[in-house]
Amino acid sequence: MVPDARDTARTDTARAGTALADSALFGALVTEVPFGVAFLDARLRLRRANEALRALLRGDGAGGREGVNPVGRRLAEVLDGEFAAVLEPALRGVLDDGRPVTGLEVRAPAPAGSAPAGPAPGTPGAAAPDASGERVWVCACLPVRGHGGAMLGAALIVQDETVRRAVEDAITRRTERYRSLVEATTPVVWTTAADGAAGEDAPHWRAVTGQTPEAYARGGWIAAVHPEDHDRVAAEWRESMRDGRVLEVDCRVLTASGGRRHFEVRAVPIRRDGAVIEWVCAGTDVTGRRDAEEMRGRLTGQLSAAALRTARLQQATSMLAEALTVGEVVRVIVEVGQSAVGVDHCTVALLDEGRTRLTPVAPADDPAGADADPGRDGSDAWRDSVAVAEPGVMAAAARDGRPFVAENPEELRRQLGEAAAAAELRRGPGEQAWVALPLLAAGAPIGVLRFAFTRTRFLTEDEQVFLEALAGQCALAVERALLFEREHRTAEQLQRSLLPGDLPSSPELRMAARYDPVTRHVQVGGDWYDVFRLPGGRLAVVVGDVMGKGVLAAAIMGRVRNALRALALTDPRPAAVLSGLDRLFSATEDAEQFTTVAYLVIDPATGRGLYTSAGHPPPLLLPHGAPPGLSDVEAGTPLGWPSHRQQASFSLAPGDTVVLYSDGLVENRRRGVDTGLGDLVAAAAELPPGAAADPGRLVDHLVARLLAGYEQSDDVTLLALHVPASGG
Numbered sequence: 001m002v003p004d005a006r007d008t009a010r011t012d013t014a015r016a017g018t019a020l021a022d023s024a025l026f027g028a029l030v031t032e033v034p035f036g037v038a039f040l041d042a043r044l045r046l047r048r049a050n051e052a053l054r055a056l057l058r059g060d061g062a063g064g065r066e067g068v069n070p071v072g073r074r075l076a077e078v079l080d081g082e083f084a085a086v087l088e089p090a091l092r093g094v095l096d097d098g099r100p101v102t103g104l105e106v107r108a109p110a111p112a113g114s115a116p117a118g119p120a121p122g123t124p125g126a127a128a129p130d131a132s133g134e135r136v137w138v139c140a141c142l143p144v145r146g147h148g149g150a151m152l153g154a155a156l157i158v159q160d161e162t163v164r165r166a167v168e169d170a171i172t173r174r175t176e177r178y179r180s181l182v183e184a185t186t187p188v189v190w191t192t193a194a195d196g197a198a199g200e201d202a203p204h205w206r207a208v209t210g211q212t213p214e215a216y217a218r219g220g221w222i223a224a225v226h227p228e229d230h231d232r233v234a235a236e237w238r239e240s241m242r243d244g245r246v247l248e249v250d251c252r253v254l255t256a257s258g259g260r261r262h263f264e265v266r267a268v269p270i271r272r273d274g275a276v277i278e279w280v281c282a283g284t285d286v287t288g289r290r291d292a293e294e295m296r297g298r299l300t301g302q303l304s305a306a307a308l309r310t311a312r313l314q315q316a317t318s319m320l321a322e323a324l325t326v327g328e329v330v331r332v333i334v335e336v337g338q339s340a341v342g343v344d345h346c347t348v349a350l351l352d353e354g355r356t357r358l359t360p361v362a363p364a365d366d367p368a369g370a371d372a373d374p375g376r377d378g379s380d381a382w383r384d385s386v387a388v389a390e391p392g393v394m395a396a397a398a399r400d401g402r403p404f405v406a407e408n409p410e411e412l413r414r415q416l417g418e419a420a421a422a423a424e425l426r427r428g429p430g431e432q433a434w435v436a437l438p439l440l441a442a443g444a445p446i447g448v449l450r451f452a453f454t455r456t457r458f459l460t461e462d463e464q465v466f467l468e469a470l471a472g473q474c475a476l477a478v479e480r481a482l483l484f485e486r487e488h489r490t491a492e493q494l495q496r497s498l499l500p501g502d503l504p505s506s507p508e509l510r511m512a513a514r515y516d517p518v519t520r521h522v523q524v525g526g527d528w529y530d531v532f533r534l535p536g537g538r539l540a541v542v543v544g545d546v547m548g549k550g551v552l553a554a555a556i557m558g559r560v561r562n563a564l565r566a567l568a569l570t571d572p573r574p575a576a577v578l579s580g581l582d583r584l585f586s587a588t589e590d591a592e593q594f595t596t597v598a599y600l601v602i603d604p605a606t607g608r609g610l611y612t613s614a615g616h617p618p619p620l621l622l623p624h625g626a627p628p629g630l631s632d633v634e635a636g637t638p639l640g641w642p643s644h645r646q647q648a649s650f651s652l653a654p655g656d657t658v659v660l661y662s663d664g665l666v667e668n669r670r671r672g673v674d675t676g677l678g679d680l681v682a683a684a685a686e687l688p689p690g691a692a693a694d695p696g697r698l699v700d701h702l703v704a705r706l707l708a709g710y711e712q713s714d715d716v717t718l719l720a721l722h723v724p725a726s727g728g
Contacts, residue, residue, distance in 0.1 A: 210256025327364030391420035512695030526553035574612035624655025664714030
């Protein structure tokens with residue numbers, strides 16, 4: 001079918017319109033776009049160039065030559081240096097193989113003082129050189145073909161990227177600075193989402209904790225916190241996220257090596273429009289500081305403990321110097337061991353004379369002889385003596401003469417064997433660690449100091465030195481106490497040998513005596529009493545008190561007693577006897593010696609007699625049917641003091657009682673003599689019915705009442721005489 005001429009005309013008109021539109025569109029694009037556009041023919045001569053490209057080529061710092069019209073010229077004629085050297089080969093390649101080249105970057109230094117390259121000032125794309133004074137172009141070289149695919153030339157598109165690249169470089173530099181700053185400083189920095197979930201990966205944190213990227217993404221940083229700290233830190237982290245406040249927390253963190261490190265974590269909220277959008281966290285490893293603090297704390301504790309042990313050792317030395325018996329020594333050692341080293345059980349055992357057995361000694365403040373150590377379970381196994389030849393903790397120390405230390409039951413079994421270790425565990429149920437130290441006197445063992453703990457216990461070198469020093473002090477105190485007790489036994493035997501075994505019996509006179517030596521220092525004193533018969537059926541009754549304690553006082557008491565008996569048998573009158581004692585005392589005893597005597601001679605048949613006193617407390621009189629009272633006879637002066645001795649007559653009627661006593665009954669550190677005498681009369685007035693007629697009950701009642709509430713500090717001696725009533 002032949003086309004209609006009108007249709008053909010319409011088609012031509014449409015094509016012309018389209019061509020016109022394409023031309024207008026091309027012109028608008030070339031003119032208005034903010035980047036340079038040019039068309040080059042097959043010989044690489046510029047045929048078209050938009051204003052943006054012309055601005056680049058005008059010699060305003062982009063490599064163009066000023067005043068040169070680019071149309072019809074080659075690039076080398078309008079561009080300087082590196083621009084043409086880079087662009088022409090690229091364009092030649094496009095013409096040769098027909099493949100476009102994009103993303104071609106051209107850099108060249110901008111001339112000093114040059115104006116911004118690219119579009120004219122005020123036009124889009126105008127830029128200034130970057131901080132380095134360098135221009136950056138990004139170019140695209142595109143093939144231009146005609147009908148049938150014939151190569152007509154190439155299109156060049158140039159974009160000035162100087163500003164954008166400068167901004168990117170600045171951002172990159174800031175990022176690198178930030179990264180370098182983070183890496184150069186101690187804190188490990190990471191970020192989390194607003195809800196605390198893991199945000200970006202935190203390689204530095206993971207390098208510390210050993211978390212994999214997957215584990216970190218699931219649990220975040222909180223998953224690496226030590227289990228013992230996790231709940232506390234998680235709770236504080238939740239509170240901070242809820243309140244939007246800064247988190248500051250100390251915690252231990254599990255590390256990649258399987259250990260743990262101390263970290264101080266600080267999380268700061270980042271807000272946008274008032275809402276938290278993320279958290280920036282920084283963790284500072286403070287393990288070194290914490291270790292130093294712990295070390296300082298340990299050293300401080302060790303120094304404090306050492307100072308305490310030194311003070312306790314000094315205190316122990318002072319306390320042991322006052323301990324006069326082995327029991328008192330044990331009490332001091334128990335107290336010091338518990339307070340200074342935390343000992344649970346303490347035993348002091350002494351060797352017998354044959355040095356074959358060790359016998360534990362009870363503390364002095366245990367009146368029943370039971371263990372004062374609260375760590376014991378009440379069994380008596382600890383009291384049993386131990387054979388030195390048998391295996392055991394104390395036996396090993398005594399046998400080898402050196403400390404025995406077992407820090408746990410396994411070590412005890414290793415050193416002693418299973419059977420001996422089992423026996424030792426039975427002796428001290430619950431014990432887990434042991435120390436036994438020999439008590440040495442003149443290089444030879446006299447006993448063993450045994451410490452035990454109810455937990456495994458590693459003794460430091462300082463503690464071992466302390467215990468050995470304590471054992472040395474204990475050995476000296478024990479040796480001194482043994483000597484003291486030996487002296488005491490000697491003096492006590494001497495004193496008791498000088499006291500009458502039995503009082504003389506008489507149907508007309510009832511008598512009872514009581515002698516209580518002081519037990520606080522376990523020293524005998526100079527108290528004594530005596531009753532012996534005189535010619536004619538009379539009785540001599542004596543109570544005396546020699547100042548001082550120990551063997552010396554007992555010896556003086558013996559000399560005075562024997563002299564009194566000899567004088568009384570020669571001339572029984574009290575005044576004559578005391579005068580003779582004065583002469584003897586002045587000749588044989590020191591002037592400072594102080595001795596008192598109460599002496600009476602009585603006829604049991606009549607109850608009459610004579611009485612005198614050499615500085616002794618007044619007798620207690622209990623008349624039958626009348627209130628008790630004290631004798632008003634002048635006390636006189638102690639023996640050996642210049643004095644004219646007087647004697648007084650007295651008479652005991654049926655039912656009457658008289659009590660002679662030493663000052664230990666009425667005087668002590670808290671009560672003066674006058675008060676004590678008043679208390680004595682009051683106690684006599686409160687006698688139970690019939691007690692006055694029973695001298696034994698009488699003296700027991702007076703001792704109980706006068707010593708109640710007071711610590712006995714001196715010997716107490718009483719001698720009571722009672723004349724029975726008619727028909728009694």
